[in-house]
Amino acid sequence: MSTATATHHQDDHHAEHPTGIMRWLTTTNHKDIGTMYLTFSLIMFLLGGLLILAVRAELFQPGMQVMQPEFFNQLIGVHALIMIFAALMPAATGFANWMLPLQLGAPDMALPRLNNWGFWLLPPAAILLLAPFVLALLGIGDGAVATGWTFYAPLSVQGGIGTDFAIFSVHLLGISSVMGSINVLVTIFNMRAPGMTLMKMPIFAWGWMITAFLLIATIPVLAGGVTMLLTDRHFGTHFFDAAGGGDPILFQHLFWFFGHPEVYIVLLPVWGLIPHILTTFSRKPTYGYKAQVYSFWAIGILSVVVWAHHFFTVGLPTPALLYFMYSTMSISLPLAVLFFCWIATMWRGSMTFETPMLFTVGWIILFGIGGLTGLVLADVAADAQYHHSYFVVAHFHYTLFAGGIMGIMAGVYYWLPKMTGHMYNEKLGKLHFWLTTIAFNVTFIPQFFLGLAGMPRRIPDYALQFSEFNMISTVGAFVLGLSQLIFVYNVIRTVRGGEKATDKVWESSVGLEWTLPSPPPYHSFSEQPVIK
Amino acid sequence: MTTQTHEGHYFVPNPSIYPVILSTSLLLLAGGFIFNINGHDAGKWSMLVGFLGILYVLFGWFGKVIGESEGGMYKKWEDRSFRIGMIVFIASEVAFFAAFFGALFYMRVISVPELGGFDSEFTPYPGYAGDWPTAGPGGATVHGAYTPANFTPMGAWGIPAINTLILLTSGVTVTWAHWGLLKNNRKQLIAGLAMTVALGVAFLCLQAYEYHHAYQELGLTLGSGAYGATFFMLTGFHGFHVTLGTIMLIVILLRSIKGHFKSDHHFGFEGVAWYWHFVDVVWLLLFVLVYWL
Numbered sequence: 037m038s039t040a041t042a043t044h045h046q047d048d049h050h051a052e053h054p055t056g057i058m059r060w061l062t063t064t065n066h067k068d069i070g071t072m073y074l075t076f077s078l079i080m081f082l083l084g085g086l087l088i089l090a091v092r093a094e095l096f097q098p099g100m101q102v103m104q105p106e107f108f109n110q111l112i113g114v115h116a117l118i119m120i121f122a123a124l125m126p127a128a129t130g131f132a133n134w135m136l137p138l139q140l141g142a143p144d145m146a147l148p149r150l151n152n153w154g155f156w157l158l159p160p161a162a163i164l165l166l167a168p169f170v171l172a173l174l175g176i177g178d179g180a181v182a183t184g185w186t187f188y189a190p191l192s193v194q195g196g197i198g199t200d201f202a203i204f205s206v207h208l209l210g211i212s213s214v215m216g217s218i219n220v221l222v223t224i225f226n227m228r229a230p231g232m233t234l235m236k237m238p239i240f241a242w243g244w245m246i247t248a249f250l251l252i253a254t255i256p257v258l259a260g261g262v263t264m265l266l267t268d269r270h271f272g273t274h275f276f277d278a279a280g281g282g283d284p285i286l287f288q289h290l291f292w293f294f295g296h297p298e299v300y301i302v303l304l305p306v307w308g309l310i311p312h313i314l315t316t317f318s319r320k321p322t323y324g325y326k327a328q329v330y331s332f333w334a335i336g337i338l339s340v341v342v343w344a345h346h347f348f349t350v351g352l353p354t355p356a357l358l359y360f361m362y363s364t365m366s367i368s369l370p371l372a373v374l375f376f377c378w379i380a381t382m383w384r385g386s387m388t389f390e391t392p393m394l395f396t397v398g399w400i401i402l403f404g405i406g407g408l409t410g411l412v413l414a415d416v417a418a419d420a421q422y423h424h425s426y427f428v429v430a431h432f433h434y435t436l437f438a439g440g441i442m443g444i445m446a447g448v449y450y451w452l453p454k455m456t457g458h459m460y461n462e463k464l465g466k467l468h469f470w471l472t473t474i475a476f477n478v479t480f481i482p483q484f485f486l487g488l489a490g491m492p493r494r495i496p497d498y499a500l501q502f503s504e505f506n507m508i509s510t511v512g513a514f515v516l517g518l519s520q521l522i523f524v525y526n527v528i529r530t531v532r533g534g535e536k537a538t539d540k541v542w543e544s545s546v547g548l549e550w551t552l553p554s555p556p557p558y559h560s561f562s563e564q565p566v567i568k
Numbered sequence: 569m570t571t572q573t574h575e576g577h578y579f580v581p582n583p584s585i586y587p588v589i590l591s592t593s594l595l596l597l598a599g600g601f602i603f604n605i606n607g608h609d610a611g612k613w614s615m616l617v618g619f620l621g622i623l624y625v626l627f628g629w630f631g632k633v634i635g636e637s638e639g640g641m642y643k644k645w646e647d648r649s650f651r652i653g654m655i656v657f658i659a660s661e662v663a664f665f666a667a668f669f670g671a672l673f674y675m676r677v678i679s680v681p682e683l684g685g686f687d688s689e690f691t692p693y694p695g696y697a698g699d700w701p702t703a704g705p706g707g708a709t710v711h712g713a714y715t716p717a718n719f720t721p722m723g724a725w726g727i728p729a730i731n732t733l734i735l736l737t738s739g740v741t742v743t744w745a746h747w748g749l750l751k752n753n754r755k756q757l758i759a760g761l762a763m764t765v766a767l768g769v770a771f772l773c774l775q776a777y778e779y780h781h782a783y784q785e786l787g788l789t790l791g792s793g794a795y796g797a798t799f800f801m802l803t804g805f806h807g808f809h810v811t812l813g814t815i816m817l818i819v820i821l822l823r824s825i826k827g828h829f830k831s832d833h834h835f836g837f838e839g840v841a842w843y844w845h846f847v848d849v850v851w852l853l854l855f856v857l858v859y860w861l
Contacts, residue, residue, distance in 0.1 A: 053583055062583035144580045146649040149629075153587035160595035167599075177606070197606045204598040208591075214660045222652045226645070227578070252660045260667025267801065270605045272791035275671055279706025281794030283679035290667055562577055 053558075061156070064148035065558060066133045071455075072155050073130030074448075077123050078524065080162065081441070084118035085517050087111045092513040095506050098498050108496040109182035110198065114165060116185035117202065120302065121209045122162055124436065127444045128305035129154070129216050132244050134455060136220065138549035138556060139238040141229030141565045146222035150215050157212035164205035168198035184494060186295070187261075189276035189287040193268050200269070203262045210255045217248035217255075224248075229548070231567035235329070238547055239322065242329050243308020246336040250301050253340060254294040261290030285350050292343035300339045302436060304332060306443030307374060310396055312547070313450050314378055317393035318385025319544045324377035331370035331377075338367045348416050349423045357416045364414040371407055375400070390542075391465030395446035398473045399438060406434030409484070424494075427487025430480045437476060445472075445523065452530055453537035457555040460530040464522055471519035478512030579641045586629040593621025630819070637836065638828060647835050654839045658846050661809070665850055668802050672857065675794040676700050703793030719787040721795060724859035727778045731771050732855050738767035739848045742817075742841050752831050754824070761821040764844070768814035775807050802858055809847045816840045 053059050053068075060072060091111050094102045103111075133151065137144055145151045165180070172179040177197035181187075192199050224245050228237065264275040265287065274280020276287050311322045322328070344352060344360040352360075378400055387393070409431040413419050422428060445468075453459050482505035487493075491502045498506065537554040552560055597618030603611030636642065642650075683691075683705055684698015693705030701721040722728065745760025747753075779800075782788040790800045820840050823829065829837055 059583070061588045062585050064581050064583055143578045147653055148580055149584050149587060150653075152584065153590060156588050156591040157594070160591050160598075163595060164598060176608075197602065200602045200606065204602060208594060208598070211594075214657075218653050218656045218660075221656050222649045225652050226649050252656055253663050256660050256664035257667040257670070260664050260671075264668075264671060264797075264801070267790070267797070272789070273797035273801065274704055274791070274793045275675075275797055277704075277706075278679070278683060279704055279793075280791075280797065281675055281680045281683060281702050281704030282797070283674070283682075286671060286674050286679065289674065290670065293670075559580070 062152070064144075064152055066137050066145045066148070066151065067455075067556070067558065069145075069148075069151050069155050070130045070133030070135075073126045073133060073158075076155070076158055077127035077130060078527070080118050080122035080126070082520065082524070084115050084123055085520065087115040087118070089513060089517050091115065092510040094496055095498070096510040097507070098500055098503055100497060103496075105496045106182060107179065109184070109494070110169070110180040112494055113181050113184045113202075114169075117165060117181075117205070118162070120185065120298065120436070121206075122158065122165075124302045124440045124444070125213065126155075126158060128244075128247070128302065131240075131305060131309065131444075131447055131451070132216070132220050135451065135549060136223055136241060136244065137227065138454075138552060138560060139241060139547055140223065140227055140232065141548050141561050141567070142223060142227035143559065143562050143564070145219050146227050147219050151219050154212050154215040154219065157208050157215070161205045161208035161212065164201045164208065168201050171197070186291055187265060187287070188291075189265065189268070189284040192265055192287075193276060200266070203266050206262050207259055210259045213251045213255050217251040220244050220248040221252075229561070229564045229567050235326070236567060238308075239311045239325060239328060240305070240308035242332055243304040243306070246332045247301050247304040250297045250304075250336055250339065254297045254301075257290060258294035261287060261294070264290070285347070288347045288350065289343065292346045293340070296343040296346060297336075297339045299432075299435065300335055302440045303443075304336070306399075306440060306447070307332065309447045309450070310378060310399065310443060311381065313392045313396045313446055314381040316450070316542045316545045317390060317396075318382045318387050320381060320385040321546075322377075323380035323383075324373070327373055328377050331373045334370035335367060338363065338370070342367065345414055345419075348419045361414055361416045365411060368407065368411055375404065375407075390449075391460070391462060391469055392446045392450035394466060394469045395442055395449065398469065399442045399446060402434055402438030402442065402473070402476070406431060406436075406439050409434065422487060424492055425487035426483040426491045426493055429493050430483035430487060433476075433480050433483075437480075442472065442476075448527065450542075451549075452527065453541045454549060454552075454554050454556070456531050457537055457553075458530045458534035459537050459541075460526050460534070464526045464529075468519060468522045468526065471522065472516065475512050475516035475519055479509050479516055480512075482506070482509045482512075579636070579643075579646050581636070584629075584632075586625045586632075589621055590625040590629070593618040593625065596621065634823065634828070634836070637833075642833075642835075647833070650835045650839065654835075654842060658842060661846065665802075665805070665853075668798065668805065669853065669857065672798040672802065675798065680704075680794055701795040703795060706793075719789075719792050719796070720785075722778070722782060722786070722788065722799065722859060724855065727774050727781075728855055728859040731774055732851065734767050734771045734774070735848050735851050738764045738771075739845055741767065742844055746837065746841060749824075749829055749834055749837060750831050754827075757829075758821065758824050761817060761824055765814060765817045765821055768810060768817060768844075772807065772810060772814065775803070775810075799858055802854055806847065806850055806854055809850070813840070813844050813847050816843060 053065070054062060060068065063069060063072075088111070090102065091108060094100070094108055133145060136142070168177055168180040171177050179196070180198040181192075181195065181202035182198065183192045183195055183202075187199070187202070224237070224241055228234075264273065267273040268275050268277065268282075274282045276282050276284045278284075307328075311325075311328065315322045342360060342364045344356060345364045348357060348360070382397075389397070409427070413422055413428065413431060449460060449465055486502055486505050486509075489502065491498055539553050540550045541554060542550075548561075548565060549556075551565075595618070596614045600611040600614030600616075600618060604615065680700060680702055681698045683693060684696050686693070688694055696705035703719060741760050741763040743760075745757050745764065748756025748758075748760055788799070789796055792799075817840055820837055823836065
């Protein structure tokens with residue numbers, strides 16, 4: 037995107053920092069904080085996966101075998117909360133911490149202490165979310181939040197102590213996200229190298245800018261919604277109680293005003309990093325940089341005005357249904373522009389398929405399926421059939437696992453050599469990609485058909501005719517889960533050693549981060565480069 | 569946004585222990601509170617430790633920032649970061665209040681009229697008209713006990729109108745203090761801030777009296793259905809923000825008395841002033857939408 041003319045690698049003084057655990061507790065260094073975010077994300081990703089494998093084990097056969105239905109409900113809700121708030125979002129924030137200062141030519145994130153706080157809010161939030169499982173074993177309460185991640189009233193008003201824990205967990209996660217967003221926005225607006233105008237920024241920074249705007253606009257609304265839930269539960273208010281003039285559907289409005297943009301909060305950083313990978317491995321400039329930036333804006337703005345398509349079936353008035361249907365479908369226009377740009381970047385490129393590129397191409401196809409099935413659900417008439425069925429589950433795993441996690445993994449393989457100074461094992465990377473892609477489809481394609489045939493989500497038992505597809509799906513899920521161990525092994529191996537990576541790492545990588553050594557010095561760009 | 573050329577190095581602070589203590593304290597505060605509201609009284613000790621931890625961090629962290637600021641570590645570049653950061657933070661606060669204004673709008677315009685508009689043969693609440701203000705068709709339930717929905721809504725033209733005047737005046741006094749700072753007139757700065765603090769405290773006292781009046785004489789409580797919930801949550805969170813703003817103003821006042829701030833270097837003052845104006849604007853919305861209409 038831009039060319040550096042100034043000198044770099046100038047900063048050879050290795051700043052003193054505490055060693056051992058204190059280094060990580062007190063750090064104000066964006067690379068350290070990025071590493072903590074990414075590590076936390078990986079641990080929580082494995083934990084969230086473990087929870088859902090227990091669910092898939094229960095669903096292997098009809099009838100109840102492995103667990104009680106109440107526990108099943110808890111696993112489903114905590115799986116979703118962990119994967120979204122503790123795996124996907126921290127991974128994107130980890131990349132932002134590591135890469136934004138390097139890509140923008142900044143000495144660090146703009147507000148380093150706040151940055152540290154943003155990360156260290158996450159472990160307490162995870163503790164709050166998971167503590168009820170342990171407390172239940174000690175005889176306190178009846179386990180974790182059992183409402184699903186959506187906290188729908190009146191179920192959530194009636195739930196046990198686990199719901200309160202989840203409410204405060206969401207509060208801490210929300211504060212963390214707001215602090216992270218403040219930091220990202222200030223960094224983008226104030227820390228760019230001289231000469232780097234906004235329209236010369238790497239597109240990853242654009243993706244994160246829109247994500248941060250969305251977080252600032254929507255996370256506080258979720259905080260307000262769960263606060264009302266808390267007061268309804270314990271302090272006698274009637275926000276979600278018709279007897280007091282309230283309405284349970286009010287909660288759905290508040291939740292999905294946050295919940296729908298949340299999808300784009302997770303996806304926009306990925307849409308930002310994908311063009312970098314495509315342009316590197318197609319050896320061509322990014323096609324339609326401006327078109328992509330404008331599409332980000334269009335999707336960001338549209339995403340906050342379409343929320344009610346998540347509850348078409350609650351009895352909204354017809355004009356509202358029509359409005360939310362058409363506005364939702366209109367998101368596919370800027371999204372189609374993005375798909376066009378991604379494909380056009382590859383068009384007639386001199387392509388090679390290293391692991392990041394494999395993940396990216398697979399990502400485009402699978403995320404495309406996620407987008408198209410979303411279009412089906414956006415149709416009010418069709419949604420009456422598919423709502424709350426396994427079709428929805430399959431759809432949002434194509435957007436959030438394929439569109440989110442696989443994109444993040446592409447980013448990990450792409451940037452890990454820069455971060456660690458070592459090349460990952462290409463064979464293991466490719467094996468990981470193929471196993472993940474195949475197992476993912478084996479897991480979720482059957483769920484489309486289960487949903488079409490009428491199997492409802494979030495129910496631990498099912499009718500006999502759904503047995504075969506559920507078995508296939510469970511087998512796929514276990515292979516998918518186990519193949520992530522290859523990823524973990526590969527990452528640990530790369531961190532610990534291996535073939536040295538060059539500064540540029542890839543043959544045709546473009547951008548300021550590739551002008552630094554691999555790994556970059558502890559403090560980089562203390563003197564900012566000048567961009568022509 | 570045009571590009572700027574930066575002079576010198578950006579200030580990257582040394583490692584700091586405060587964020588971790590703050591997070592741990594929040595965990596203890598939240599965890600203790602959860603136990604408390606679920607009938608485990610021991611939670612209050614966890615809350616106490618958490619609260620003390622937060623106090624420690626507030627004094628330590630802000631003390632360090634003030635020290636760095638007065639020590640000349642922050643130049644124009646860092647100053648700009650703080651400004652953008654504060655603007656974004658206030659934007660997130662706007663979104664938080666928007667959730668509660670949204671709930672008020674939803675109940676007044678959608679759910680309450682709908683509850684009153686059901687076919688009389690099928691409604692569980694026959695005879696309910698759906699007018700505003702309302703405690704809802706079912707009456708008020710406080711601590712599990714049913715009480716009929718008798719309450720008097722809060723009038724706009726008594727204490728709330730006086731409070732509006734107080735806050736508007738405080739917006740003027742804080743701006744007057746700012747002019748003093750810009751002209752290097754320290755007396756005007758300190759007098760302006762002192763008046764602003766006094767007005768903030770007066771507002772809070774009147775608000776406390778109003779709550780007392782509502783609970784004791786009007787029968788208006790947090791449990792008074794849609795009206796009570798939105799009234800107390802909106803004015804309550806606003807009052808909480810006024811409390812924070814007043815504490816911030818007191819800190820700025822003490823710093824001014826100690827001789828901090830220069831006419832061209834006073835983000836701390838401006839950040840607090842912005843926050844105060846934000847709280848002011850929220851009150852105007854409250855006055856019109858909650859008290860008046």
